[in-house]
Amino acid sequence: MEDSGILENLLVQGRRDRDFSAKDALQPVLKLLLGLEGEELRTLVIKEAVRVTEAVILGSVIDAYNSIPDLLRTFVLNGNVSGPSLMGDAERQSMMELRDQVYRIWGLLQSSENFDPTILRSILQVLQEPEARSVGGRVFGGISQRLAARLLQQVLRPPTAP
Template sequence: WNRLENLLVQGSKDRDFSAKDALQPVLKLLLGPDGEELRTLVIKEAVRVTEAFTLCTFVDTYNSVPSFMRSLIFNGNGALAMSSAELQSMMELRDQVFRIWGLLRSSENFDPALLQPILQILQQPEARSLGGRVVGGITQRLAARLLQQVLRMPMAPTSSLSALDTR
């Protein structure tokens, strides 16, 4: 992500730089027969970025809830079962992706029609498979996070059934 951001910053200074010209070969490589290693990396990063966006949005929402309501809504456990270092890393990733998107949008030759070839390529069977793998990875990561949260929650007080047992 750092390299991509640096390339975009440098590209924005060069009048000959065209994101459109750079995008087509990358997409062909990604979806071509020799692109499995690149596809695996893209899937991993897409899952990681989506997880960061989802969890950071959840944390932002949690932090916007008045403190007296947090204990009612979240059972006093905090927003997420994750270390502050992990959360900080996710926040930085999300912010970096926002900066990259901002660099793309602010470049002189950025045209939303630039994304149209991506839509055409996404209709190919290889791209559908790639999308399915990304969705599967996201589902697995978020399900794992949900299980972490559920298993972390203290058990609600239960009525003592042993008092009713008259054996």
């Protein structure tokens, strides 16, 4: 989460700097990431992408569960009224904080004066390259493994007594 805090701070500072251009910064970063010597960076990016995506997905699941009326909660998740035990309280709080930080970062990007949504097209073009497809596959595989493991934990967990 520290790295996300650094990114958030850089974006806040970048909003204040008229010379800052996300479009100009994006291309060199993508070239570095997908270049021949970028494997170490790719590994870190993949790990963080999996963690952030998991936080967004599970944060949404937690929010959806919390929006269910108490009476209906007894019918959800094997009658466990205390909620899904996908993770402990500290991990849940950390995950929700990460998700909120990702949403703040996206809000900062969108509200930046010189944010141009068309720069996302350049990302899509880069994603067509073979190395980017490999990175995408590794991210998807990591997310799938983590979510499958959490689902198995939930399904195999013995029901708690009311």
